[in-house]
Amino acid sequence: MYSASCLLILALTLAVLVNAADLYKTLELSRHASDQDIRKAYKRLSRKYHPDKNKDPGAEEKFVEIAHAYEVLSDQEKRQIYDRHGEEGLRAHEGGQGFHANPFDMFSSFFGGGFAAQQQTRRGPTVIMDFEVSLADMYKGSSIDFMMKKNVLCDHCRGTGAASDGDIHACSGCGGSGVKIVKQQIFPGMFAQSQQTCNECGGRGRVIVKKCPHCGGGKVVDHTGHHTLEVEPGMPEGYEVIFEGAGDESPDWEAGDVILRVRSAKEEGGWRRKESSLYWKETIGVAEALLGFQRNITHLDGHVIEVDRKGVTQPGFVQTIDGEGMPHFQQSTHGDLYIEYNVVFPVELSPEMRRKLAEAFYGPAHHGRDEL
Structure with a gap:
């Protein structure tokens, strides 16, 4: 399928080697990343930059870089050599041959088929949640750590539900086919034959003799994971941040995504926001x-x-201050700030204050009248 691009891939691979970048940065990881982190990063980024999906300039070169980084960091021996000696050490280890796997073959091997095939992989449900942050965080940007609970495959049985591989047997009720042939008499001498899902194994064709002691045969266990939400300055209300593959895991599907809809928390009084405008x-x-x-x-x-007002300010007057509103999302400009003034009157006046106000408003000649 990709034979026409073999020369291009070879050229891109050589370019990657010549201009070798930090392989951890290529996968957007730290040097302390676990094997699972490396797999997840490759899964996410290779899908994002696959040439069949991403037609942007430079996407194919990025795809090759990601494949090379995964090839090295997923191999414990190569990773140790790279951590100690960098790309030069790797080339010396390989005897200067510089052999690297075809990134498309690696992608197909990882996903169990071509890109079109992996697109049809059964996915778990996508979870959508509202996530409230302070308006200050949405104004200046922030990294917010949070915990999220989900199901993960049991690390003891690897999602089989059995105590060991030897405790998984073919179902005796269906012979491992997952279905049973049922005969039903229509009238004397004539029978109808149909297939039904095996009620003993639930159609799986296998039964577990001894359940996994860690998950009790449930195949998954509860796990509370740490995540970080990157709030960018001026992020719109309801902006969706996707955590790919962060949904519940199951042996029957690929983990779905978790989508956080970011909103500012409702606060009594104080600052209010409307799109790029702020109100005070x-x-x-x-x-x-x-x-x-x-x-x-x-x-x-x-x-x-600093607010400096001269003269009279009417109750309810709104003053506009340019450029002091919310940042425009992913831009260097800001909206405007609107200040509404509320005038508070005294509850009562002393006789002296009444006299002075009467003279101010009506003149000295009116000081004896029952002013105000």
Whole structure:
């Protein structure tokens, strides 16, 4: 299928060797990554950059780099040599031959068939959850660690449910076929024959004589895993972050994905958001509303906005401050900030204050009237 691209693949492979990058960075891993982490990273990235799926420029070269990184890091001996001596040490170990597997063959071997075949692999259910973060985290960006519980294959029985391989036998009820032939008499001398799923093995064709002591024959066990959500500045409300293969595991399917819909937590008062705009309510007194004021407002990331208003501020007045709103997602610009002013009046006035206000509003000649 890929014979036409063999020369291109060879050229790309040589380019990878000449411009060797950090293999761990290629798989987006740390040097302390486990074998399972390496497999998961290859699975995710090779699917993402496979030329049959990704037509972007450079995708095929990236696919080759990912295959080379997995080829080395999935082999314990090669990984140890690479960790100690780098790519030069690997080439010396291979006697300068520089042999590398065809990345498409590696992909087919990993997924048990070509890309089209693996697309048809039965997948487990996709889990969608709302994930609330603070508005401050959505403003400045943050890495949020969280724990998630799911089913994983039992590491004792590897998902068979049996205490050992010798405890798995062919079903005696169906002979290992998973179905039984049932005869039913229609009338004397005539029978109808049909197939039914074997009720003894549930159609699997195998029975477990002794169950796994670790999972009790359930094939999976509970596991609480650590994950990190990367919140980017200005991330839209409801933005979906996909954790590929983080769903429940089962011997009957490939683990599905977990999708987190990121939203800002609802908070009483304080900051509010609408798309790229931010809203803030500021309370001032009567004197400030009439004479003007200076205020400092601490923003979501801690920087201070200086507000200096001259003259009269009407109750409910909204002031616009350009460029102090939410960051535009994956851009370097910001929306606007809207400050709404709430004017608080005193509950009662002293006689002296009443007199001064009457003189201010009505003049000295009106100080004797029952003002206000």
